[in-house]
Every structure is written in C-alpha cells, then in structure tokens.
Amino acid sequence: MDDGMRNGTGDAATLSQVFQALADPTRRDIVSRLAIGDATVGELAAPFDVSLQAVSKHITVLEQAGLVTKDKHGQRRLVHLEAEVLGLMTAWIERHQQRAEERLARLDALLAEMPHDDDSATAEPRT
C-alpha cells in the first residue's frame, strides 16, 4: 500500500506523503504561514489551541514529506517552506486533468459523428 522510499531527514518524498501531509488543515495553515516567511516552531504553534508538541509533530510530518526544512538557529529551529515539492502534486494532478479532458473531447467527437442510440458506456462492458 506504500509507494516509494521513506526518508528520514527531509529529502524529496513520495506523492502519498505530500498529499497526506496537506490533508490536515492545521498543516495547511502552517504551510500558509510559511509561504509568508520562515518561522520558529513556537511562532508556528502560537495561533493554534493545541499543544506545542502536537505542532512539533505536524512539522515533522511536513518535513518528512519534503515540504519543509528545519534549521537549527541557537536554541530555536527555524522552519522553512520548500515550495518546489508542491510542483510534484501539480504535475500529477494536471496530467490527469488533461487526460480526462482529452477523453471527453474524443467522446464528444465520437457522439457527434454517429448519432446512434447506444446506452452503453466508455469502457468496454464485457459479457
């Protein structure tokens, strides 16, 4: 059920990990905050009513998905958004969107060509 390699310390990750990471609203909020600029764990945790530890875990999830890196700065960790990874998803999504549109275009053309009354569907329905 898993797809690629798991990565321990914040390198590029699998599609599953990226999607999973962004499936949580808290984590999306963190990403939104980081799109404005880097922030420490404490700063990121402040707006939420959950514990600092919980937010720390969220950041770890984002880190393992490759969406974020942590930088040790004194006693704090500065969290930084790695925006390029988002492109992984857009690539996947757009590929499918495009394929579906092409399919639809072909279907339209086909229906325009032969005005039969055929109630069957696109994929070959066997037996």
Add this chain to the structure above:
Amino acid sequence: MDDGMRNGTGDAATLSQVFQALADPTRRDIVSRLAIGDATVGELAAPFDVSLQAVSKHITVLEQAGLVTKDKHGQRRLVHLEAEVLGLMTAWIERHQQRAEERLARLDALLAEMPHDDDSATAEPRT
C-alpha cells in the same frame, strides 16, 4: 480537525477531503484508470489484490471528496471522474507556491541591497 461541511452524495467537497482521498496510492490508481475512461466497480477492483468491498469503500471515499460520481446502469455502477475538482487543489497549491516565490524574490532583493552580516531570520524573533 475538520474544515467544512461533509457531503453525503458526491457534491463538491473540502480541500481536506480531496487531499486525503488522493493520499492513498490505491485511490490514485483508481483515478488514473478513470482518467482513461469510465468503469464499473468490478473493473476498477480487478487490478488490485484487495477485496471488492475494499475497493468499493475507496470509491466511496473518492465520491465523498467529489472526485468521482457513480451512475446506476443496470446492476452495475458506472464510476466517472469529475476532473474539475482537481482544480481546487491546483488553485491552493499554486497560490502558495507563488507566494513563496514572491517572498524569496523580495528576500533576494533585500540581501542584494544591504550587504550586512545579520544572522537573524525572516520572521521577527522576539527576545
């Protein structure tokens, strides 16, 4: 933990639901298959070594995320990809990608302007 309204029968859904739905590789495979063309539940289940019931559940998840609709055709259900919903995600992603890039551009400009040696970070570090 949740964001918007839950929907029972396949209307537009929340970002969380869409991301969550696509976080599973089996479900992404189903979407890939459907980008080629509509298919019945059985056809969709065939390539996987899990039970038909498991795939049926996956399809339900996709349906509640608004990614897919089911159409009763005789005794089978024809599953159809709703590709537009994918745009929801690309919109969100691209917004953040863009914001992060802008931020980076501003930071570069700033660093080019004043060649100080400042070890502090982007977000205001208080005391």
Add this chain to the structure above:
DNA sequence: GTTGTTCTCAACCTTTTGGTTGACAACTGG
C-alpha cells in the same frame, strides 16, 4: 552555575483508516 526558554522524545489514549468476512439487496438471463 543556575535559571528560564525552546523544542524533542517517550508513553499513553482515542478515533480514524484500510482491510477482512459474511449476509443480502438488486438486477440479469436463462
């Protein structure tokens, strides 16, 4: 060096997720 701040680790708990099997509803086709 002691005190305070920032963050992570570890143990634990509850809910959700993805899977199973078994029963059965709904429709097809002899």
Add this chain to the structure above:
DNA sequence: CCAGTTGTCAACCAAAAGGTTGAGAACAAC
C-alpha cells in the same frame, strides 16, 4: 421462477493518526 452476477451494508480487527502529559536535552542569559 431460479440461479448467477454485481455491488453495498454490517460487524469486526489491526495499525496509523492526532492528541495529551511528563521528562529532559540544548542552548541563552543573567
């Protein structure tokens, strides 16, 4: 009508997700 196919519903189970609290490591600052 009876048998077979297609899919869902229900109960159940193990593992993962998201949360909590309690310690404690690492560093800052006085």
